[in-house]
């Protein structure tokens with residue numbers, strides 16, 4: 001799971017006791033060697049599905065981290081390839097990682113909050129990967145509204161998630177145990193570190209997007225093994241053309 005150049009147990013423990021921003025600032029140099037970074041096989045499959053080289057003017061990756069998806073988005077963009085994240089440490093890594101990514105659009109790494117993004121109808125494509133666990137269920141509506149605010153009319157929001165998981169599915173047990181440990185951690189330690197698995201499912205996210213007027217397309221069977229059970233969702237702002 002963790003590569004040899006990844007963080008030690010003590011570094012992870014130290015990071016988990018911080019708030020989100022400080023935690024990611026500390027983890028940033030070693031983040032790519034953790035299982036929390038979205039694998040390139042997922043990002044490549046999504047990127048190929050979304051279009052060809054320079055097929056859109058502008059792309060935004062929300063919660064871009066070290067630039068995993070920004071790297072692939074650059075291939076798609078003609079004029080702007082933006083990553084938004086709350087951690088400057090992660091953004092610094094993203095700038096390095098994407099400097100030589102295939103494509104022509106200038107990269108912009110912007111520090112900001114995904115729940116209050118500093119963009120207004122500027123992007124043809126918004127993506128978000130591996131970050132939904134950082135939003136509480138009550139914040140998901142705000143997150144979707146933020147994405148809508150960033151997109152041009154007819155723009156697309158693409159992400160990967162999973163269908164609702166039964167309470168009795170043993171495969172989800174490690175995630176439920178992690179969530180329980182996080183609840184305890186956040187009850188006794190301030191500042192909180194919000195990271196809960198199994199949220200923003202296909203069903204809940206689709207309902208939120210449709211309520212905001214998106215047309216939602218759920219694709220199954222797009223992602224390679226061992227990720228083939230995951231869904232790729234592409235939601236178009238307003239009616240799909």
Ligand SMILES: C[S@@+](CC[C@H](N)C(=O)[O-])C[C@H]1O[C@@H](n2cnc3c(N)ncnc32)[C@H](O)[C@@H]1O
Pocket residue numbers: 020021024036037038062063064065066067068069084085086087090112113114115128129130131134
């Ligand atoms: C698990 S990492 C995922 C990074 C990258 N998207 C990937 O898939 O590899 C989550 C990232 O979300 C960022 N993040 C969490 N909450 C955020 C918020 N409200 N606004 C902006 N960034 C946020 C963190 O700083 C971190 O870089």
